[in-house]
């Protein structure tokens with residue numbers, strides 16, 4: 001016979017198990033749907049801390065066997081969805097609670113891009129399965145040593161992992177709405193299967209699409225002005241192929257500064273952040289230059305806008321484009337601001353990882369003009385990231401400050417003017 005107190009605890013625990021399993025089941029089902037659709041098998045949802053479901057989403061990085069959007073991970077999408085809905089004044093029946101009163105439930109431990117986005121947006125998050133290559137807690141649930149110091153503490157306050165019956169206990173802050181909750185081990189197994197069975201193929205597609213090495217490509221600048229690809233590139237950037245938009249690929253100089261400053265001014269007007277990003281192809285053509293859209297969502301940083309736009313361009317250019325346009329790993333991106341130790345910087349570095357998902361050729365593919373931390377600190381931060389970023393991609397070799405001193409000085413002086421308001 002059980003006494004009443006024991007029966008109460010058993011009933012309460014079974015109700016909690018049922019509630020946790022209900023939400024986890026939705027995330028896992030979406031992960032399985034994503035896998036069936038031919039992309040990474042990851043799914044998730046956003047709920048209010050009162051349990052109300054606001055949005056269910058699956059990974060959509062790959063669509064129709066092509067890279068649709070390398071940033072279309074579940075958590076990053078949910079963060080952008082939340083802020084876009086918040087801006088819609090007409091959404092009367094969808095009064096969203098503040099981000100810190102919501103929880104993202106995801107089938108897989110968030111990658112660096114998504115953790116950066118979650119931390120920048122101020123959300124709580126709970127995951128089901130571990131990811132040994134890119135997961136924030138790849139060294140063990142509750143271990144956030146992959147993150148820079150300040151963020152490690154914030155993750156301890158907002159990141160959780162479901163307990164899994166017979167496997168592990170709940171891990172997370174005591175005020176998590178799922179504090180102490182365990183889910184059925186079948187859910188974890190289904191989630192792991194959905195992700196791992198899709199992994200190798202999808203990583204291969206991402207790392208090799210538009211896979212021609214630059215020596216097999218023809219400079220798009222030499223194309224007839226009437227050709228489809230030439231016109232397409234002009235549509236994406238009306239100034240492409242003009243004198244100011246041709247730079248030294250290995251050592252971009254001051255004319256790149258003009259381009260970056262123009263876009264950084266746009267960002268500054270919209271959100272007060274003097275930052276921008278541009279993309280240089282292996283022939284030295286500045287194909288794209290982007291401002292941020294942080295007025296729409298705080299995680300729409302210039303680098304993410306740039307990456308999404310370039311992949312839209314590649315998709316639109318199709319097979320014909322692959323004769324002239326290179327995979328991102330053969331291009332160079334240059335941002336005004338280098339990676340700091342803040343959530344958005346982590347998100348940008350992680351985003352680059354999500355675009356490559358494998359080995360990088362030799363080169364400094366991700367350059368910046370104005371450092372936000374010393375090179376040694378940056379190298380330590382990059383070396384500490386999960387294995388995909390630190391061991392496979394060796395990001396410490398790929399992320400460097402631009403070499404041209406004039407370019408550095410020009411941009412720094414402009415940034416100082418904007419920071420002081422003297423413009």
Ligand SMILES: [Zn+2]
Nearest residue numbers: 073111113114
């Ligand atoms: Zn992610």
